[in-house]
Amino acid sequence: MTRPAKIAINLNNIVHNCKLARQLHGGKLLAVVKANAYGHGDLLVAQQLAEYVEGFAVACLEEAVVLREGGITHPIVLLEGPFSAQEIPDYLHHQLTPVIHQIEQYAWWTEVASSQGVWLKLDTGMHRLGFQEKEINNLINNSNTPNSLSIDVLMTHFANADTIEPELVQLPMERFNRVLNTLCSEGSVANSAAIMLHHHLRSNWARPGLMLYGVDPLGRKAAEVGLKPVMKLTSEVIALRWIEAGESVGYGSTFTASQPTRVATVACGYADGYPRTAKNGTPVWINGKRVSLIGRVSMDMITVDVTQHTDVQLGAVVELWGDNISVAEVAECSGTLAYELLCHTHRPARVNS
Numbered sequence: 001m002t003r004p005a006k007i008a009i010n011l012n013n014i015v016h017n018c019k020l021a022r023q024l025h026g027g028k029l030l031a032v033v034k035a036n037a038y039g040h041g042d043l044l045v046a047q048q049l050a051e052y053v054e055g056f057a058v059a060c061l062e063e064a065v066v067l068r069e070g071g072i073t074h075p076i077v078l079l080e081g082p083f084s085a086q087e088i089p090d091y092l093h094h095q096l097t098p099v100i101h102q103i104e105q106y107a108w109w110t111e112v113a114s115s116q117g118v119w120l121k122l123d124t125g126m127h128r129l130g131f132q133e134k135e136i137n138n139l140i141n142n143s144n145t146p147n148s149l150s151i152d153v154l155m156t157h158f159a160n161a162d163t164i165e166p167e168l169v170q171l172p173m174e175r176f177n178r179v180l181n182t183l184c185s186e187g188s189v190a191n192s193a194a195i196m197l198h199h200h201l202r203s204n205w206a207r208p209g210l211m212l213y214g215v216d217p218l219g220r221k222a223a224e225v226g227l228k229p230v231m232k233l234t235s236e237v238i239a240l241r242w243i244e245a246g247e248s249v250g251y252g253s254t255f256t257a258s259q260p261t262r263v264a265t266v267a268c269g270y271a272d273g274y275p276r277t278a279k280n281g282t283p284v285w286i287n288g289k290r291v292s293l294i295g296r297v298s299m300d301m302i303t304v305d306v307t308q309h310t311d312v313q314l315g316a317v318v319e320l321w322g323d324n325i326s327v328a329e330v331a332e333c334s335g336t337l338a339y340e341l342l343c344h345t346h347r348p349a350r351v352n353s
């Protein structure tokens with residue numbers, strides 16, 4: 001018998017979410033499948049989305065090569081570009097598109113591949129990656145630059161796309177448009193939050209990540225905004241016991257029963273990607289009901305309060321997140337974001353539906 005912790009990926013729902021991104025944005029879609037498609041399986045997701053998107057985005061060569069060797073022929077954009085000049089031959093061999101965001105990369109690329117198209121990144125206020133507006137102007141007008149870049153797309157990434165305050169995206173967008181108009185014909189600005197919230201931030205290419213996986217970046221319930229959850233993390237009850245009032249549960253005795261309490265132990269813990277920081281009261285779904293996590297999450301197990309649910313027996317199926325409990329809610333109860341939880345699921349057995 002195998003360990004009961006499992007991840008199921010609903011591939012139909014990923015297509016549904018992708019169609020919503022298309023409908024809301026209207027432009028071309030560069031599906032973000034870095035970090036193993038946010039824990040969902042990069043090649044699996046890319047193969048499923050191949051007929052619905054124009055390209056894919058990843059973070060590094062290793063991720064891009066998995067897609068190419070798996071038969072993906074779409075444009076693949078590497079969001080951080082080359083980390084050294086030694087990587088450039090692999091870019092050319094696999095026909096990969098770098099994001100060029102600093103002068104060293106510009107030099108590496110133009111030395112060997114100036115005619116191959118790139119995405120150029122503008123820093124519009126995030127101050128993480130990208131050229132400043134002034135730097136780009138100098139770059140273009142500097143006659144000492146030996147070779148020029150062939151820029152296919154100008155891109156930027158907003159620091160505050162998930163805010164409803166318009167000025168936090170308006171100023172970056174104005175900066176972006178000023179440069180776009182002098183540089184190339186195609187732009188890319190929108191991540192999931194911008195696609196869902198700022199419909200006026202139009203550009204040729206959108207870069208949806210989180211929304212493809214059925215999570216609203218603004219924390220609203222998926223169904224309310226037309227998204228469908230994609231990942232389901234489930235396991236089973238492997239032990240049951242009654243404890244008396246005054247007795248505690250788990251490492252550090254962080255939960256003490258105020259009444260006789262029936263405790264179900266579930267085979268899923270932080271080694272499976274369930275967050276160790278989940279608080280007492282984090283919702284868990286068993287036999288069609290929401291119950292509460294009690295006690296500290298351990299490496300392979302959690303404990304839940306099933307006092308009211310005598311129908312819960314050994315082997316009962318438990319949903320940690322999925323259709324009934326959203327990963328965003330578990331993240332909120334754990335002081336983190338759905339992004340982090342999805343990316344951290346590695347040990348559970350995987351099935352696709």
Ligand SMILES: Cc1ncc(COP(=O)(O)O)c(C=O)c1O
Pocket residue numbers: 032079157190191192193207208209210211217
């Ligand atoms: C440059 C860039 N674009 C798009 C995305 C996708 O963002 P989201 O998952 O919020 O849609 C990311 C994700 O980190 C990113 O780094």
